[in-house]
Amino acid sequence: MRISLNNIERSGVSMRHENGLNTAAVLHGNFQRENAPSRPYKLIHISDPHLSRQYYREHIKSLKLLLRSILDAGCDHLVITGDIVSTADPDDYYLARELFASYGLLHSGKLTVVPGNHDIFGGPHRAVEVLSFPQHIRSVDYYRRMELFKEAFAECFDGAEGLIPGRQFPFVKKAGPFEILGLNSIAPWSLWDNPLGSNGVLDDEQFSALENLGTEKNPEAVRVVALHHHFNNLHDDAVQNSLWHKIESRTMRMKKRRKTIRLLGALKVSLVLHGHIHRNEIYSRNNLTFACGAGAVCDDPNRFLKYNEILHADSDTRISMVTLAYPYQVSSVGVSQHRFRSVRSIPQFATGGAG
């Protein structure tokens, strides 16, 4: 069943653009048992914290502040869609582990993670590395790095059902009223197709496994996809034809986007959570709702901490983008309780049943 777009509301800080920052959406679905009691369930989404002892120590502090604020406001389950670390350094994986554990998040019931390209390949962080990185990346053992990622966050995969024997992705995990599909969108290195490791794709095995999954596994659940790569385009006209746009189209793309979106539509996915482009945004493609959370702690020009909140209560699920009135990279301590929100409506697939 497809629910039409309606009831647009907006409030809070000014919008960057129609599909831009500080938006939220109300999702109406019939995914709940009639007369079943329920309590509100809050899924939180962030992405791309890029933890690095060597290069981005400020991100460590920012993520701590963000997590403190998220937990203070209430969080049943946290989804992080990749680039947890920036250089693929295993020591930074363990920094992240310690940090999540210190907030009581390092277990499957509380935290879902999927890999980003920086978790597997790292990236250039100094000017000199821009030249050496294309050579360095050839020596990266993609499959070994993927194993290290899985080992580092092993507790987060407990109880998740893998859809391909012997592989971690894709997996299905229940989180309250949500069914999370965790996907690996990190494409292996290729001189022509993925020279910097930053392009994404769902490989054929994952496609087949998802096609076989169908729509009736957890028919009353709200189906949410978590993966790293993006489906949105740059909206700022000034950059549409810029060098950045050309670089993005060559080295920062989700390949087979249309085919992937068609698959997710057929699977009656309600919401796709992703990262990769360092900004927060809620947008629609082909009546699917997407939320990017990659501006959580870094690179956004307004330099405020952000997260996406997906709240399920009674028979409604609402997604909103929350911008804290607290900038990162400041020296003061404590987290402001002030939050900006605004709302817009989007279509949703109700889950369950074929057709």
Ligand SMILES: [Fe+2]
């Ligand atoms: Fe990133």
